[in-house]
Amino acid sequence: MIKRLGKRSFGENADSPSGSRKLCFMGSLADNKNGSKRFKPAHTLISAGTLGPANRGRLLQALYDIGPSSRVDLARVTGASRATIGGIVQPLIDQGILVEGEVVPADRAGGKPATKLWFSKEAKPICAVLLMHDRVRTCLVSLEGEIYAQHHAGLAKGPTDASDAFRIVSACVEETIASAHVPVLGIGVPACIDQDTRALLVGDRWFGQGRGQRNFAVVYIGESLDAALYVDGHLYRGTAGEAGKIGHTIVQLNGQMCQCGRRGCWETIATLRWLRNEAQARGLPRPGSLNAGRLVSLAENGIKGAKKLLQEYAFNISVGLANLQQLTAPNCIILHGDVVRGGKSMLDPIEARFQELTVNLADEEITLALGDSEDVAGLRGAAGLVLCELLNFII
Numbered sequence: 001m002i003k004r005l006g007k008r009s010f011g012e013n014a015d016s017p018s019g020s021r022k023l024c025f026m027g028s029l030a031d032n033k034n035g036s037k038r039f040k041p042a043h044t045l046i047s048a049g050t051l052g053p054a055n056r057g058r059l060l061q062a063l064y065d066i067g068p069s070s071r072v073d074l075a076r077v078t079g080a081s082r083a084t085i086g087g088i089v090q091p092l093i094d095q096g097i098l099v100e101g102e103v104v105p106a107d108r109a110g111g112k113p114a115t116k117l118w119f120s121k122e123a124k125p126i127c128a129v130l131l132m133h134d135r136v137r138t139c140l141v142s143l144e145g146e147i148y149a150q151h152h153a154g155l156a157k158g159p160t161d162a163s164d165a166f167r168i169v170s171a172c173v174e175e176t177i178a179s180a181h182v183p184v185l186g187i188g189v190p191a192c193i194d195q196d197t198r199a200l201l202v203g204d205r206w207f208g209q210g211r212g213q214r215n216f217a218v219v220y221i222g223e224s225l226d227a228a229l230y231v232d233g234h235l236y237r238g239t240a241g242e243a244g245k246i247g248h249t250i251v252q253l254n255g256q257m258c259q260c261g262r263r264g265c266w267e268t269i270a271t272l273r274w275l276r277n278e279a280q281a282r283g284l285p286r287p288g289s290l291n292a293g294r295l296v297s298l299a300e301n302g303i304k305g306a307k308k309l310l311q312e313y314a315f316n317i318s319v320g321l322a323n324l325q326q327l328t329a330p331n332c333i334i335l336h337g338d339v340v341r342g343g344k345s346m347l348d349p350i351e352a353r354f355q356e357l358t359v360n361l362a363d364e365e366i367t368l369a370l371g372d373s374e375d376v377a378g379l380r381g382a383a384g385l386v387l388c389e390l391l392n393f394i395i
Contacts, residue, residue, distance in 0.1 A: 057392025
């Protein structure tokens with residue numbers, strides 16, 4: 001066998017119909033400047049200089065997914081040897097990123113007791129910035145996802161000078177960093193780095209209900225409707241970053257006119273704009289400031305028309321969620337935005353109608369869950385973006 005293989009040239013493949021026995025490569029042909037073809041591999045190799053940081057990132061990522069773990073656990077999950085794990089872990093302990101904690105007793109076969117590793121509470125925190133149209137909020141986020149040292153400031157409506165807004169944001173950031181008493185790992189601003197819904201997904205991936213999931217979706221429901229998808233362990237952005245425009249999927253043929261110029265978009269029946277317009281038409285109190293939290297309160301207090309509107313709002317939301325599940329099958333959808341204010345009383349009717357509208361032939365568990373409050377989710381998302389960038393996490 002060795003001799004027979006040795007006689008083949010490097011480019012041979014026995015499956016070639018022409019008998020030329022050329023080896024098939026995964027990749028594509030790209031045009032050179034002179035018009036000739038140049039092979040372009042599908043995946044580039046990891047250079048020696050980036051191999052160490054990449055392995056460190058994958059180990060820390062595994063730790064986020066499975067929780068406090070011993071070196072033996074990490075070796076089993078990552079497929080690396082214990083010696084390799086030890087070589088990665090020790091510098092992280094020396095740098096104060098990881099700390100040894102609970103001792104795991106030895107099994108019956110004997111051996112040394114193991115200690116579980118987790119992120120040190122003394123590790124450098126991340127400064128997260130949530131930049132909105134009317135205010136800025138900053139905080140420190142620990143590597144465990146704990147939020148503290150929060151500061152906020154208002155932004156003037158329609159600022160004429162960008163330097164004024166920059167000064168306010170900078171002052172807020174400086175206040176937060178000053179309260180850390182240690183250097184920060186980095187500063188994350190989701191509004192400037194990535195689409196907001198994707199930042200929410202990143203926060204859920206590392207600190208929320210998406211931790212350890214291979215597939216899940218995040219849907220933001222509020223003034224607008226947007227989604228972000230995590231598919232087979234990666235954030236899916238689509239061509240030119242256009243994935244996630246779920247608010248403009250058609251749910252009503254010849255329905256209401258949408259702001260995009262088309263009729264029947266999901267946004268026309270499942271946003272705060274629709275809810276407030278319906279509340280005004282039905283005579284509910286203070287319709288202009290109505291949100292899911294207030295609607296639930298009105299329904300529970302027996303205000304006429306509130307319960308029916310709550311049921312309709314829940315149904316309208318469930319229609320788009322069911323379409324998302326049937327098309328992409330994430331099996332876990334985390335809701336953010338206004339619906340979070342409604343709590344379980346908002347989620348339950350959404351989930352009931354969602355289950356009616358979905359076909360689950362595989363009989364798998366499909367979960368709808370509420371995310372963190374809007375500010376907390378956004379700040380954790382900003383911190384998650386920094387983790388991806390600085391610790392070589394794959395997202």
